[in-house]
Amino acid sequence: MANFVKVIQPGLSTTVQDLGRPSHQIEGFPESGAMDKFSYKLANLLVNNHRNSASLEYVQVGPSLYFNCDSFIAITGGKVQATLNDRPIKQNEVVKVNSGSILKIGQMTSGNYGHLAFSNGGVITEPVLDSRSTTLRTNMGGLDGRALQTGDSVPIRDSVVMPSLQARKIAIEPEHIQTIHFVKGPHWQMFSEEAQQQFIEQEHQLSGQMDRMGYRLKGNKLPVPEKSLLSEGTVFGNVQITRDGSPIVLLADRQTTGGYPVIATIIRADLNRFVQMRSGEAFKFVETDMKSATQALVAQQKILNDTFENWYSNRYREPIGPIRRNAIKIAELIRANK
Known part of the structure; x- marks a missing residue:
């Protein structure tokens, strides 16, 4: 048997x-x-x-x-x-x-x-x-x-x-999460300086719309670029901005392509912390660069290796x-x- x-x-x-x-x-x-x-x-x-x-x-x-x-x-x-x-x-x-x-x-x-x-x-x-x-x-x-x-x-x-x-x-x-690090997304420059600043400075809150496809965030709506986009490939952690100015973080079961502009991508080392946040929890986005993002991931892997x-x-x-x-x-x- x-x-x-x-x-x-x-x-x-x-x-x-x-x-x-x-x-x-x-x-x-x-x-x-x-x-x-x-x-x-x-x-x-x-x-x-x-x-x-x-x-x-x-x-x-x-x-x-x-x-x-x-x-x-x-x-x-x-x-x-x-x-x-x-x-x-x-x-x-x-x-x-x-x-x-x-x-x-x-x-x-x-x-x-x-x-x-x-x-x-x-x-x-x-x-x-x-x-x-x-x-x-x-x-x-x-x-x-x-x-x-x-x-x-x-x-x-x-x-x-x-x-x-x-x-x-x-x-x-256990840790109380207050910040989530990101690198600039492929469409960062399409957003106005006002939108970029607002994205970083405002507090974001997780809405009740959360599943394995993505988490929708609550906060003041971001100004949306007027330019239309062709669909592009997506990655785990992309932060798309919908037509109404709401951010959606794409996760494991996301669609393979998307047509909304991607303002940012959450770094891999912080994604594990982000997905464990519950509806109603609030945080701020903090910009980082690829070198720092890589170092953070290496440090996280080192915990497992050690x-x-x-x-x-x-x-x-x-x-x-x-x-x-x-x-x-x-x-x-x-x-x-x-």
């Missing part, structure tokens, strides 16, 4: 996601993939997966799952009070799960997106266009191209070995290091028959 987790409660818009299919945008397919890529990569790193292994992404309410096999899991992203067999478990560290266990993630107290990673390769649905990511509006990828439903079986592999288990944790400090190096140096520590799988299974059988 195949190994799986059974969905008891699906949570809110829980889908299978990996790093998406950016190379297929040229063919008209949305990129999709994880919204908070830092949390996604961290979850995979914690359970010793490849960086592009598929995990479950949920929105504000996480799923409840029954495990029919042994596994190791990690929960990252928005803050939750998860339990395993009704006992509290921590985020941002590896948790051993025995067959027959029930995981309940529940309601987030902060943030929008969470990730649940499974060891030994993650969720193993059939790839579509080089990705297991779900694109809901095209019913593509993931589990039949849709969000999880009660009774679904999510395929995973069993796992009983986890190198440097005790060391696999990381402290993530964390891995620390775990690797502890790989031979108990309780689980490079021990043979059969030896662990035998030990479990002995304990069960005492």
